[in-house]
Amino acid sequence: CGVFGIWAVGHSEEAANFTYLGLHALQHRGQESAGIVASDGETLHVHRDMGLVADIFNAEVLAKLKGGAAIGHVRYSTTGASHVKNAQPLAVQYAGGAIAVAHNGNLVNAEALRAELESQGSIFTASTDTEVVVHLLARARPTGAPGTVEHLLGSIRQALGKVSGAYSMLFMTPKAIVGVRDPMGFRPLVLGRLKGNWVLASETTALDLIEADYVREVHPGEIVVIDASGVRSERLFPEQRPATRLGRCVFEHIYFARPDSVLFGRSVYEVRHSFGKQLAKEHSVEADLVVPVPDSGVPAAIGYAEQSGIPFAMGLVRSHYVGRTFIEPQQSIRHFGVKLKLNALRGVLTGKRVVVVDDSVVRGTTSRKIVKMIRAAGATEVHLRISSPPTAWPCYYGIDTPTRQELIASTHTTPEIATYVTADSLGYLSLEGLYAAIGDERTGFCDACFSGEYLIEFPKRPAQTPLR
Numbered sequence: 059c060g061v062f063g064i065w066a067v068g069h070s071e072e073a074a075n076f077t078y079l080g081l082h083a084l085q086h087r088g089q090e091s092a093g094i095v096a097s098d099g100e101t102l103h104v105h106r107d108m109g110l111v112a113d114i115f116n117a118e119v120l121a122k123l124k125g126g127a128a129i130g131h132v133r134y135s136t137t138g139a140s141h142v143k144n145a146q147p148l149a150v151q152y153a154g155g156a157i158a159v160a161h162n163g164n165l166v167n168a169e170a171l172r173a174e175l176e177s178q179g180s181i182f183t184a185s186t187d188t189e190v191v192v193h194l195l196a197r198a199r200p201t202g203a204p205g206t207v208e209h210l211l212g213s214i215r216q217a218l219g220k221v222s223g224a225y226s227m228l229f230m231t232p233k234a235i236v237g238v239r240d241p242m243g244f245r246p247l248v249l250g251r252l253k254g255n256w257v258l259a260s261e262t263t264a265l266d267l268i269e270a271d272y273v274r275e276v277h278p279g280e281i282v283v284i285d286a287s288g289v290r291s292e293r294l295f296p297e298q299r300p301a302t303r304l305g306r307c308v309f310e311h312i313y314f315a316r317p318d319s320v321l322f323g324r325s326v327y328e329v330r331h332s333f334g335k336q337l338a339k340e341h342s343v344e345a346d347l348v349v350p351v352p353d354s355g356v357p358a359a360i361g362y363a364e365q366s367g368i369p370f371a372m373g374l375v376r377s378h379y380v381g382r383t384f385i386e387p388q389q390s391i392r393h394f395g396v397k398l399k400l401n402a403l404r405g406v407l408t409g410k411r412v413v414v415v416d417d418s419v420v421r422g423t424t425s426r427k428i429v430k431m432i433r434a435a436g437a438t439e440v441h442l443r444i445s446s447p448p449t450a451w452p453c454y455y456g457i458d459t460p461t462r463q464e465l466i467a468s469t470h471t472t473p474e475i476a477t478y479v480t481a482d483s484l485g486y487l488s489l490e491g492l493y494a495a496i497g498d499e500r501t502g503f504c505d506a507c508f509s510g511e512y513l514i515e516f517p518k519r520p521a522q523t524p525l526r
């Protein structure tokens with residue numbers, strides 16, 4: 059998912075318009091539903107629907123979202139069905155007043171908390187983990203009078219003190235916007251500034267679009283409050299020590315984030331480019347062309363071509379009218395056919411030994427079709443190179459990877475996968491190579507989907523030893 063928030067009270071009444079643009083730039087993070095909640099200082103105005111940002115909002119809808127502050131959300135489901143009742147931001151009225159919540163991440167103990175809350179009489183309208191946070195907020199008993207920032211922060215701390223997992227979250231009341239990032243910092247969140255106004259967004263590309271300046275990341279375990287008195291930062295949990303182990307999602311760098319974002323302090327494009335260079339060092343091969351699987355494989359393929367000296371060519375063309383298959387929740391559509399999304403260029407590929415570069419292999423079904431398509435277009439050899447290690451473990455922290463059984467690398471060795479996808483050879487980037495390319499310590503990141511080393515415990519953890 060993606061989140062965006064802007065506080066422009068007193069300067070602009072167009073917070074919802076900026077949020078619309080911000081969400082548009084974050085559309086790659088979720089294509090199922092989107093929503094904006096705007097505050098006019100007294101009331102929260104809400105609009106949420108299924109579909110793409112550009113289809114949900116028009117001038118008429120945006121005009122109704124009055125006010126100088128707004129938060130927004132684009133969703134793809136990790137928990138809870140793809141249904142409008144699960145669209146965010148959630149907006150409720152409770153004893154503390156009106157509040158809206160937008161969440162990127164996944165809470166690992168939400169089911170248990172929900173069962174406990176339900177047994178105590180809470181009624182849930184949606185099936186997302188985020189609604190649990192809203193209930194916990196309503197039950198919090200902090201100091202300070204309801205409606206004050208002190209009360210709000212106390213409630214947020216008490217609520218988030220009970221949950222575990224990944225959350226980059228925005229809260230908005232009629233008087234303030236609050237941004238928080240969980241102590242391990244799984245999902246990104248950045249702070250920006252637009253002509254004296256404060257902006258929060260999942261990725262810097264949203265800041266670029268509205269011509270806001272990137273100020274810095276919201277730190278893991280930080281809570282940022284934006285209201286009439288400006289911006290201030292505190293620790294989310296006052297007792298928390300400076301973290302020695304962070305869990306920033308390395309898969310954001312590999313696939314999820316946009317290449318034009320600065321993520322966890324580094325350019326995503328630069329990082330992917332160096333993944334490709336490292337991949338060429340680890341898995342060189344004699345070939346005539348380096349071809350990316352667009353769009354996700356492009357920066358790594360450029361790096362591979364540079365490092366290897368093999369010419370780069372766009373041997374596959376991508377339809378711009380097909381979304382990210384990764385976040386397409388319906389298997390039927392995912393399997394509708396790679397052909398809908400990609401076509402191979404016969405004139406480029408005929409008679410060539412081709413290195414195909416992609417970011418990841420998940421089920422292996424797409425890769426198999428791509429390899430076959432390239433061969434059918436006349437390539438004499440197809441060597442598949444993947445700019446991440448084998449994806450062998452499901453993610454429980456906000457990326458919707460399939461179950462272990464569906465992940466081809468959890469049940470097959472690399473040579474077996476090469477055979478399955480019908481490639482002449484297959485090479486994955488090593489875990490060491492991944493961090494060498496990022497130029498950072500592994501202790502700053504989560505890589506559980508590759509290593510099986512889960513940083514936060516959760517129920518029904520799969521067997522720790524890979525199947526083979």
Ligand code: 5GP
Pocket residue numbers: 313351354383384416417418419420421422423424425426458459460
């Ligand atoms: P596969 O060969 O595993 O079917 O598909 C791999 C390719 O599709 C990669 O380009 C990857 O970006 C994308 N993809 C499709 N489905 C998923 C998914 O569920 N998770 C991830 N990480 N990538 C996927």
Ligand code: SF4
Pocket residue numbers: 244306307308309310452453454455456457504505506507508
């Ligand atoms: Fe990211 Fe993988 Fe960790 Fe999930 S398990 S947070 S996808 S690195």
Ligand code: MG
Pocket residue numbers: 351352353354355416417
């Ligand atoms: Mg891809």
